[in-house]
Amino acid sequence: MIWTNAVIQGLLLGGLYAIFACGLSLMFGVMRLVNLAHGDLGVLGAYFSIILIEHLGGNPLWTFAAVIPVAAILGYLLQRFLLDHALNGGELSPILVTFGLSIIIENLLQQTFGANDQSLDIGALSYQSWKLATNVYVGRLNVIIFVIAVMVIVGLQLFLSKTRAGRALRATADNRRAAALSGIDPKRTRALATAIALATVAVGGLFLAMRTSFAPTSGSADLLFAFEAVIIGGLGNLWGTLVGGLVLGIAQTVGSQINPADGILIGDLVFLAVLAFRPQGLIASRNVAVR
């Protein structure tokens, strides 16, 4: 039963990783840009929530309504005024620029909030749980996070497949040149991708902050897990990212069950094994297969 429990807890954790990773996957798909500040931007959202609660009070849950639109607008501006220029500067410059952005965010947060761990206090929800079976309890918050993570990814997938803007994103990811020749505005499409990426990573950042404690430098670890989720699942494929997040979450909790200190290590090993034996990811992306 302890193994069942580990798998269930891992599944719930994996939902959080998936929501962290889907924006990374989307940005890479649309503009081949690896955003090294992705995790830090999620943590930035969590600190924004802390500021809001300090000044306005209430349960952190309401801050989603403020953080998500602000993150989306920030993403739009970030793309227009920074990343678009970086993309024109060759292959290396987006990496350097987002790496620099990551350092700036971490240091700014440290200057402003100090290096101490913080967390978002959501009251009783943080310890309430449901009993599934003897010795198998699931935290209510974790279940809520998981359900919302799946809903976000399903919603994003529906947006991509059913709307005009989503079609433009898919077309740009598939063939940038042909997209522009079909009348799709490349700048607007890229800005939309980054807006969505930042909105989703902010949701992830807030959930992470509710679930555990976080610090200004937490973003780097979050980025690593997001990367692992994307690679395990398969690049440029949202379902793959969801599966990748779940596999990583399960690997980490099952690993912790084997040896409490080795959870993250086991996750890394699963990631490396996928990279070695199935580099296209568990759910092979049609994008990669075709191009």
Place this chain on the structure above:
Amino acid sequence: MSLLRLEGVTAYYGHLQALHELSLQVDTGEMLAVIGANGAGKSTMLSLISGELRPREGHVYFEDVDITRTAPHQRVRRGIALVPEGRHLFGTLTVEDNLLCGTASKRTGGWDLDAVYELFPIVKARRKHRAAVLSGGEQQAVAIGRALMSNPSLLLLDEVSLGLAPVVIKDLYDGLRRIAAEGTTLLLVEQNITEALSVANYVICLLEGRVVLEGEPASLSQSAISEAYFGNKVTSRTVTKTKGAS
């Protein structure tokens, strides 16, 4: 009336000059064919018109507006659509999604899904398939359809017949005739001279970035075309062939 005008455009690929002060005019309702060997500057010329390349000198006018510095997607909004060489479909998207991508410019007119399906029934039959699994001819029909979905006033076509079987080429050219009959102005770049001459009402032959021959197809003799195409007398064809292939 002049729909498109190139005025003294020069273009380079690296240090290589691809076009030498090229000027040409396309009138509304015309069907202009630009022929020439590999490296003659045909595709470069199309890139200047579609906006993917900017000329080093000279200007591009569309409907008497200077569009020399206009981005490709904005030119689609003005009414210029390119069917690129090699088709460049969105392979991971369905055929229907590929066509719908052509509506991004939000131009209205006679071309919509139904009209494209009627023009190329084979596209309709494959509309739920991913574009990558289609045959070359089907893909070319989709590429033309996608461009048509933007309801262009000028349709540019780069090497429509490249790598396709004669029977497929015939169907595609029948389609082009119908598109022209609907009122769209066509500019096609071809290495397949026979097909190009059969549909065009005006032909321009490029050689090393310059116009070396132009006129109505009927007025041009076979030998004049061969000479303009290869750059010297037909008797030395072996030499020009290797030159063209480089």
